Amino acid sequence: MVAATEQGTPSPPMRRWRDSAAAGALVATLVIACALALSGAPFVLPVLIGAIVTAFAALVRPRAEHRIAAERARSHETARAGIQAVMSGIADPVVVLDSQGNVTMFNSQAKVAMPQLVIGRSFSFAVRSPEVVGAVESVLRDGTVAETEFHEKVPVERSFEVRATPVRIDAALGADASGAIEIVMLFRDVTAARRLERMRADFVANASHELRTPLASLYGFIETIEGPAKNDPSAQARFLAIMREQARRMSRLIDDLLSLSRIELKEHVQPTEEVRLDSVLSEVVDTLTPLAQECRTKIEVDGLNRVLVTGDRDELIRVFENLIENAVKYGQSGGRVEVSIADAERAVSVTVRDYGPGIAPEHLPRLTERFYRVDVVESRQKGGTGLGLALVKHILNRHKARLLVRSELGAGATFEVVFPKSAPEAST
Template sequence: MRFIQYFARKATIARPMPQLPDDLSPAAKSDRAAARLARAGWTLGATAAVLVVFAALGRVQPLEAALAFVLIGVVTAVAPRRRSFAAPARRAAPAVEAVSPQSLTLLSGLPDPTVVLDRRGVTLAFNAHAQAALPAIRAGDPISFAVRAPEVLEAVKAAAKTRRPQVVAYAERVPVERWIEAHVASAGGADGAPSAIVVAFRDLTEQRRSERMRADFVANASHELRTPLASLLGFVETLQGPAKNDAAAREKFLAIMRAQANRMSRLIDDLLSLSRIELKAHVRPRDVVDVVAVARNVIDALSPLAEERGVEVALLADGPALATGDRDELTRVVENLVENAIKYGDDGKRVEVTIATAGEGVRLAVRDYGPGIAPEHLPRLTERFYRPDVSHSREKGGTGLGLALVKHVLQRHGGQLAIESELGAGATFTVTIPAAVPAPATPALAKAS
């Protein structure tokens, strides 16, 4: 009923249909009547198309849509004339060349990006959501100028030809991967051809990413948790059987079981973090973050691990380095890189973290002086669960997801990751993040004399 009340309010404030004055000639009266019928047909046609789209989307009940259409039709037909015709009679323009105030008001209240086209596919009107989703859209331009998806263009042609609602789904690959569903509906004119075509876009990105996240999580978790779970089950059976009364074996096995349980906990945390990052991959962060402060906090937090392994971590930075990003995710990036350098480069006993602003980006480089990485492994280091040495990685407590997390965070931030390494000479991981754009200076106010 709220939907019906909304349309009732829009109908009561809509511009009334004009009545024909008595002093016009029969030909002028005929032209005025045709113009009035054309405007009424356009309004009712566009309204019907929008209601069909919303009924298809499930945002309004069919009965409410029908009642709203009848209400607008009655008000449009019986509203009295409030102004006279002072100008000479002029033949009305085709109905598709203008959009009535009622339709513009209706479009502005729709929650989804919605575009109204004429029968040729030329853009007549659109709401603010469509302007944000399709920056290239302009009134008077063909819809193909703003929408590059062939599926949508074919659906518009099919709706204009068959006058049947069309639903198509398509994917955008750049700048980030997105999935969109387009609902296309047409409203017929007096001559049988559609007088207007309405296209409503629905963003399915979050829904698709949630589905993929669940599937990936189940697949990855089942694969990686199988080994530690088998180990735990084996130790439990041993402790319940042959080693039931062996105190030394019990202490040894309990220590191994605790390490395996910690590894599973870290693995699940990394999988959940990776899924959350992928879920927000299409949303670019806008906060201003000091990368130097983030690195300093990470180094302080990892100092017990560095002292345990006898590694010195040095921070080399001239001053604050402001970048545009998400503080928690950037902290995870620096933490993964520094922790890897401490764990796998501990032979060199030194890790250097260098931060500098270069051009329009902030560059963070983490260098270790360990054994280095063979060239054949470098292209695959950011793959999930890829390890140059599986046993060595598990011995160090790695999950195989650290660099994959770094890659996905940088993709969301519009950053880059470069890896340089030589066997016996250590490795350098360089991260580049877009620098924060400084706010425009506020002009000083002149003092009154």
Template sequence: MARGARRSAWTAAACASVVLALCAWARGTLDAPWIAASVAALALGGVVGGLFRTRIRAAPEASAHARHSVAEALLANIPDPVILVDRRAVVIEVNPAARALLPALKLRHPLSFALRAPDVLDGIEEVLRTGAPLKTLYATRVPTERAFEVQIGALPMPDGPAGGQPNVVLFLRDLTSARRLEAMRVDFVANASHELRTPLASLLGFIETLQGPARNDAPARERFLAIMKTQAHRMTRLIDDLLSLSRIELREHVPPTKPVDLARIAREMVETQSPLARERGVEVTFEADGVHPMPGERDELLRVVENLVENAVKYGGRGGRVAVSVARLVELPPRRARIVLAVRDEGPGIAPEHIPRLTERFYRVDVASSRDQGGTGLGLAIVKHIVNRHRGRLVIESAPGAGTTVRVSFPEFVMEPGNAAETAGR
């Protein structure tokens, strides 16, 4: 009875600590994440210590039940990745967030099998040697760049089988959004100041002229006002594209999960671009061999098709032909299906030295032609980041005099029972 009371006290203390940890985390103060990490670590130590006592006194079945019902429930309620390892850096326990980040993590396997980060592994040794907690950084580059701050601390195990020697707990805090936000702010200032300088200078020059020599010149006033309107629209498009790019980059590390039909999206956008194509004497054709579901964000995929078709119509030359197609392709190996969107024009083509840089912000093959067509230099940069967010691939094939083909491929949505109706309705 006394033993049951003590175990209940351990569990109650652990749960209370988790609540305090999550509350501190939610407050968003500077040190709240690591206050939460420390309190949750104490709670985890209490629960794991209680489980070791249970293993000594109880049958193996009861021990396994306690481990799954208490420790895993505790870890599952911590929103950031948490990993518990022993003195040999062998994984003892992980929470769902850690499994999502590092799918190769396996219990009773060395941490280095899934997390190849020398700074983190050296930090574990340092904590075991000194007993003092430390912080280090961990970065991933596949499938997208992400950055984490790793808090490494010793976890006392007074009743553990290792004779009281501590294990190590790792808390990973995602810094990706904060770093992207800072980088985007710096890029926005640099790029916007460069691109806005020319239209602003034109507007100021025309305003001064209208206030001075052309004050009473009606024909000049009408001509200048038309140019000023064009420059103002250019600045509006530029700001809209910059804001769109910022929003997309901020969510680039979060892949969409809902199914959408890429063929339906492409057909809709081709119809929307038809007036522009007729105005320029360009024939746009569309071909799809059925419904092609993929995990995606509909509005972002509409933006991809819009940019690619609009570029093909604008730069493909008058009287030409633009072919848009959506097809399902099975890669061999590994027999994985992908949905491929292809947009081909019959324009003058692009020299090979320009192709690697086409998705850079504000990069243009012909600056004057791009500005005359109303381009901002951000269209393909937006396409690239949307494709990255959807875990897709972007390939541009072109040669002088041979036209240009842009192919975007995405992973196919894996159909499950009950999803067919939902996908068909999108």
């Protein structure tokens, strides 16, 4: 029990002796008693009166003090509520920490960026990046502003510029002249800027590597047409057809790389509009029907009832176009592709199933990597860029949805897209 007072309860501010009425009465009583004793007079009655006055003062005084303290606390609370209201108007995440590094206030933007924030708990529970923890420590130690950056790589890459400023809110409110340091943490989202920087480098690296192969073959054909096939119109026509196909592949590759970069750039921003998934699917199926007929494959659609998900319509069209097109192209030996929607309690899922040759298990976890191809030659023949599923993955990441792939060799493949229903979080 002794340990109870070790920490936690703040020690009451030092009372000044002379201010206390009870102490004054006590001193007066003692002085009178001493004077009476010295003069030899009887002193029981005056001392009794003095004691009563002392007791009375001792009772009344703290009460008055209590009332003042309660009033102060209330006005203090009001002022803090005001600060909270101001914070809610700031577009960037803001968090206020006390002198122990515990969270005392934050705005809704902060809760979105750092879902683990809880009032009264240590900030390290929400953000454990050593840079940020170090900044908080240094502010508490030195009392000066600290700036740092906070990067998060998974599940989506995000970067914030963090500024930790020491403030004395209580002192400013007049509640407690010696108010302890508090820290205002301001986060500025710089994800887009950082992405843009990196994107350029990535784009050049990817594009140069992947464009080299078709370019090399173009050069080869040009040399042949200029040289050995100079006077052979039939060979020229044949080569020009191949060259056109190569050029088309290159431009498709650049298109895909560009859209991939665009998606990546906004991957950390979740879409907000409501989209009718069933109409997206029927639109995609309509556009792909000619291709399916060409491949002698039938697209069967099932369970197209009205289903709403939060998402970006164009991007979702892109996702299902890719999935169904893949199913038609690579699973055409199966002769049919099944598309279905299931609206369950916790998630909406769309399944695209083909009955083609299937995918070997060692390829399954890697399908969404850029330029990963199960069969390079087949993919090139079918006009694949090696980026389709990477694009799908990034779009779904942005939608906080998941892609599940199941397949067995010889038994076709199932691609399932699961949109979780954001039930509890969205309502609060």
